[in-house]
Amino acid sequence: MRHRIIVLGAGYTGAIVAGRLARRLRREDVAITLVNAEPDFVERVRMHQVAVGQDLRPRPFGEMFAGTGVELRLAKVTGVDVERKTVAVADASGAGELAYDTLVYALGSGWNAQGVPGTAEHAYEIAGRPGALRLRERLAGLEAGQAVVVVGGGLTGLEAATEIAEARPDLDVSLAVRDGLGDWLSPKGREHLWKVVGGLGITVYEHAAVTGVEADRVAIADGRAVAAAVTVWTAGFAVHPIAKATSLEVTGAGQIVVDGTMRSVSHPDVYAVGDAAMAMGPGGKPLRMSCASGTPAAWQAADAIAARLTGGKLPNVPIRYFNQCISLGRKEGLIQYVTADDRAVRAVLTGRLAAVYKELVCKGAAWGVANPLFGLPVRRRRVVRERVAADAAVKASA
Numbered sequence: 485m486r487h488r489i490i491v492l493g494a495g496y497t498g499a500i501v502a503g504r505l506a507r508r509l510r511r512e513d514v515a516i517t518l519v520n521a522e523p524d525f526v527e528r529v530r531m532h533q534v535a536v537g538q539d540l541r542p543r544p545f546g547e548m549f550a551g552t553g554v555e556l557r558l559a560k561v562t563g564v565d566v567e568r569k570t571v572a573v574a575d576a577s578g579a580g581e582l583a584y585d586t587l588v589y590a591l592g593s594g595w596n597a598q599g600v601p602g603t604a605e606h607a608y609e610i611a612g613r614p615g616a617l618r619l620r621e622r623l624a625g626l627e628a629g630q631a632v633v634v635v636g637g638g639l640t641g642l643e644a645a646t647e648i649a650e651a652r653p654d655l656d657v658s659l660a661v662r663d664g665l666g667d668w669l670s671p672k673g674r675e676h677l678w679k680v681v682g683g684l685g686i687t688v689y690e691h692a693a694v695t696g697v698e699a700d701r702v703a704i705a706d707g708r709a710v711a712a713a714v715t716v717w718t719a720g721f722a723v724h725p726i727a728k729a730t731s732l733e734v735t736g737a738g739q740i741v742v743d744g745t746m747r748s749v750s751h752p753d754v755y756a757v758g759d760a761a762m763a764m765g766p767g768g769k770p771l772r773m774s775c776a777s778g779t780p781a782a783w784q785a786a787d788a789i790a791a792r793l794t795g796g797k798l799p800n801v802p803i804r805y806f807n808q809c810i811s812l813g814r815k816e817g818l819i820q821y822v823t824a825d826d827r828a829v830r831a832v833l834t835g836r837l838a839a840v841y842k843e844l845v846c847k848g849a850a851w852g853v854a855n856p857l858f859g860l861p862v863r864r865r866r867v868v869r870e871r872v873a874a875d876a877a878v879k880a881s882a
C-alpha cells in the first residue's frame with residue numbers, strides 16, 4: 485500500500501509542499517492528495533488589487549499539477565481527527581472522510597475582527613478572495629466624495645489604503661493606525677511612506693485604536709469618530725479553528741506548534757506550515773504570518789518529510805527575512821530591508837523601482853508555487869518502509 489500524504493490547503497505553502505513532495509518521492513510509493521476549497525490558486529498577496537477592480541491571471545490547479553501525480557480534491561475541510569488519522573471533508577456530493585499516514589496542515593488564515601463590536605456586521609476585509617470581491621462590489625458602488633476608512637497600519641492596511649486611494653482619487657480615503665504610521669520602518673522608509681500617503685490625499689489617524697464599527701462611522705478609543713461609508717478591516721489575521729478542536733498542541737490563537745522541520749511537537753505524523761503554524765524563526769521569534777517565511781518553511785517541511793520517508797539526511801533550509809516589500813498603489817512602492825529577524829535597517833528602495841520590484845516578488849511567489857524545486861532536477865526517491873516505522877517508533881518513545 486502507498487504511503488498516504490494529505491495536504492490541507494493549496495495556498496502559497498500547501499501547494500508548494502504537495503508539488504515538492506511529488507517531485508521528491510516515487511509515485512508507486514506515495515499517494516499525495518491536496519485538498520482545497522477552490523479550484524484555482526489564489527494570489528492572496530494581491531487581494532487589495534482585486535478589491536479595486538483589477539483582474540488577476542487565473543491559475544487553475546488542474547494546469548499547475550498536471551502530470552505531477554498530485555491528486556487534487558476539491559472540498560472544504562471540516563475537521564481533523566489526529567487519533568484516527570482522518571480528515572473530514574465536505575463537497576457538493578456531501579460529507580466524506582480521507583485517511584492519512586502523514587498530514588500537512590496548511591489552511592492559512594482569515595481576517596481577525598478581534599472582537600471589536602460591529603466589525604463582523606459592518607466591516608469589509610481582504611484576507612481572502614470572497615472578502616475582496618465583496619469589497620470590490622461595494623467600492624464600485626460608491627459615489628465621489630464618500631468616505632473609506634482602512635483600519636490597520638500593518639503591511640496589508642498600507643497596501644489597501646494606497647491602492648484604493650490611487651484607483652479612486654474621487655473617494656475620501658483615511659487610514660486609522662494604532663501607533664504611529666510605519667513606526668517600525670527606518671527613518672527613510674517612514675519619510676517615503678508619508679510622502680506617498682500625503683500625495684494620494686489619504687488622511688492618517690495615528691494612535692487611533694478603533695473600538696467600534698458602525699454602518700457609517702468608526703469609533704476611536706479617545707472619543708473621536710470618523711465617518712465611513714465603508715470600513716476596511718486589516719488589523720491582523722486569525723487562523724481557522726479546525727486545529728484548535730483537535731488534540732494537537734496549539735498556541736492560544738490556534739496555530740499548530742511545530743519544530744524546526746515543521747513537524748507538530750505533539751503528533752509526529754502531522755506537519756504544519758504557513759499562517760497555520762507556529763514555528764520559531766531567527767532571533768528566537770515566532771515566524772510572522774507571511775509568504776516571506778511561509779515559503780522556505782514549506783520547502784523545509786516537504787524536504788523533511790521526504791528525508792524521513794526515504795532515509796535521507798534531514799534538511800536545514802535557512803529561514804530568515806531579507807526585506808518587507810510594500811506596494812503603495814501600482815506606481816509606488818517601498819522595499820524596507822531588514823535583519824534576519826525582521827528588524828528594519830537603514831537601506832530602503834522607493835518609488836517606481838520599488839513598485840516594479842514588488843510586482844516581480846508577487847510574480848515570483850506565484851511562479852515558485854508552480855515550480856517548487858526552482859528548476860532543480862526532479863529526483864524521485866524510494867520510500868524506505870523500515871525507516872518510516874523506525875522514525876515513528878523513536879518519536880513515540882520520546
Ligand SMILES: Cc1cc2nc3c(=O)[nH]c(=O)nc-3n(C[C@H](O)[C@H](O)[C@H](O)COP(=O)(O)OP(=O)(O)OC[C@H]3O[C@@H](n4cnc5c(N)ncnc54)[C@H](O)[C@@H]3O)c2cc1C
Nearest residue numbers: 493494495496497521529560561592758759773774775776
Ligand atoms: C492583501 C494581502 C497582502 C499580503 N501581502 C503580503 C506580502 O506582501 N508579503 C508576504 O510575505 N505576505 C503577504 N500577505 C500574507 C500572505 O498572503 C499569507 O501569509 C500567506 O498567504 C499564507 O500562506 P498559507 O499557505 O499559510 O495560506 P493561504 O495562502 O491563505 O492558503 C490557504 C489555503 O487553504 C484553503 N482553505 C482554507 N480553509 C479551508 C478549508 N476549510 N477547506 C479547504 N480549503 C481551505 C484556502 O482556500 C487557501 O487556498 C498578504 C496577505 C494579504 C491578505
